[in-house]
Amino acid sequence: MIFKRVILCVFAFSLLFGCRNGAKEEERPQASSGGESRAEAPAVGGTNLAGDALSSSEIAEPINLIPAISSDSASHQIASYIYNGLVKYDKDLNLTGDLAESWEISPDNKSITFHLRKNVKWHDGEPFTAEDVKFTYEFMISDDTPTSYDGDFRKVTDFSVIDDYTVRVSYAEPYAPALNGWGIWIMPAHLLKGVSPSKSPLQRKPVGTGPYMLEEWDTGKSVTLKAFGDYFEGRPNLDKVMIRIIPDQATQFMELLNGSIDIMSLTSMQAARQTSSARYADKYNTYSYLDNSYTYVGYNLRKEPFNDKRVRQALSYASPRQEIIDGILFGRGVPATGPYKPGTYWYNGDVKKYEYDPEKAAALLAEAGWADKDGDGILEKNGKKLRFELITNQGNSTRSQIAEILQRSWKQIGVQVDIRVLEWATFINEYINKGNFSAIVMGWNIIQDPDIFDVWSSTRCGGSGLNFICFQNEEADRLLAAGQGSYDPAVRKAAYDKLQEILAEEQPYTFLYVPDSNTALSKRFKNVVPAPAGITYNFIDWYVPEGMRKYSFADK
């Protein structure tokens, strides 16, 4: 659950799906407070802060702890304790150094030089050097590595090791998202070189540079991590992290009430309705902040009637966002206006908004030529009724509930919707990838880097491209390229601000909401300071005062 940074870099837009209920996906940006500033000895005022443990849970067993090979959230969560990238996001969501102390970007914006930290050790005691970075790059692009995250690395045209602690990567074109891409897990060359990754014992016994190392993996039951004494930012205070595998969130909540686990991500309903009892309130704090995801309705722009902007705008006006948030998320979320998270640097709040307004919606449809001529309550045009299928994936009850609210609400303006819920693989392969849909309810993760080229570029329409609604807009394409082509945040911000205006005007999606992420954490943990990045960015600095400790370990 902790240290989400790597996933954010890697999982750029992976969909929120599956057996989770919307808010279940635990997205927490992660970064530590910056290496140099941290005191080496974990002692304040003469007291020893080291001790106790965090008991946590995952909804599934991790599959593979060479995280580049796996693609499940449990593996990536656990890997985030074990590995580091070259860069990470700090508590204010600024990109900062992790294994790299600093970096420079060449004047032509085509290459990045990373200066690596010199005091970093692998969990087995070997020193970390430029060779490891080079190896990670080669590992990512090797055809022997079954990874799904090789895209950014195949764009590298030259990788050179300048000395033991300096590397330079070059690209054919300036490519700003590359920097964030180097937040990827750096792998140990001395253990993996020349070994087929899918046969490596590191899949079950990982060796990284991170604050925790694997102690035990009890299949199907739990994973235990212990503090790495030689961690370059200093030994973490909590001796262990115990991660139990509890697939059901209701069960997780009971284990929390029982004190068996200390931290969990609450569903909206749990956060809204089940946190007032003394049993909870005496022992736990709830931290709520906006999740890194948004939910939307996407329209197939290749099809009638969605190729008409006025129809899309009308549907947006007729979508009661607040009712959806209040009814389904128990008020735990905010309406979305575009693909960025409100309150972040990249967010542009100054765009056209679509407050719920059925009259305006009806007027727009009338303007587009839709009228109810036969009096059956459904609009028609040229003899065709305004009726379509709204599809979503099975296993996410939030999305099917949204579809039901929209069905009722759109009916009021004369649009008839049939809801269809499909199994994930069928949904993607038979409907999305074949362009065989009218409208869908889906969600995207919001990553820290603002690049959204893959979702909105006209070149990503067709095949399994992520612009499956086929949004094509020349100015948007130009802005997306401008955003990728510069490392200057101001230049990028200008481009993405304009892009948000275009998306708001065009409404290729009806952007519905950004949900809250609600984390319950035991009150015995101190030094937990909420920031834009969430609470776990300074996890290694959390401690439990003596006297409140719950677990003790003989073999420290």
Added chain:
Amino acid sequence: MAGYILRRLLAMIPLLIGITVICFFVINLAPGSAADMRVSMNPKYSETAREKFEKMYGLDKPLYEQYFIWLGKFVRLDFGDSFATDGKKVTEKIGERLPITVGLNVLSMFFIFLIGLPLGVASAYWRDSVFDRAATVAVFIGYAVPTFWLALICMYWFGVHLGWLPISGLTSYDYDSLSPAGKFLDLSRHLILPVSISVFGALAGISRFARSSTLEVLGEEYITAARARGIGEGAVLFRHALRNALLPVVTILGLSVPGLIGSSVIFESVFSIPGMGQLFYMSVMMRDYPTIMGILVIGALLTLAGNFIADVAYAFIDPRIRYGSG
């Protein structure tokens, strides 16, 4: 008898091959493949990633060829490697979970028979009494109540509110450090809720069955004759009635053999039990063909074995069948 057994055994081989053919082609009919799952909705894979995965999984070959490759391995008892990212052997993955599921199911079945049979027989003997009615209502409540709901209620009540029993899992976190007696106690405490709940849900079937078959036998003339001869009620019921009434239980036992490896995903999730239900569900969702095939084949083998054992057992205990088949 030996000839009969041999014939039955040989007939199973084509049956098993037929089952594997159908299973293999049916699971391949489902849209999407493991390679698709690895790259769908992820912008960070390169253009070549899908081909790489297809080649790695052998999905680039024609379907019939994939089947023969699979069959070739299967006859050497090799189920292949899982398509999941752990790349483990299918036998290893099933081996991790099978003992848990089978253990739980055997334990539950033991209690289902232990409680269900006497309950049914007693219901039949005191037919239409208050006891009979109460038992009927109770077992049908168990049958009708959704298991996961009852489980959550019980977990909250016994685990959180009263704090008597552990909530989920099969063992405590510190299980490995416990003494053998402590381990036994810990495991037993964890098993109380899941076993009780699955037993409660399954009592209806077996007790109803025992009731109706006992009723039927009690109406037979030889029972009336036995009573007329002045034999005690106990002897009538246990020596004369039950022996015949419970013969069909053998069939039920045989038919429940394949059920031993099955288990409900929801039930397992609620109790955090790493069993076969979840493995199968996840494999289907990921289109992990080797694992799906592995589980289906084991299920098919057990079904065939169950039927076979039931037939043979019948022949042993029922003279009519034994003499009839020569």
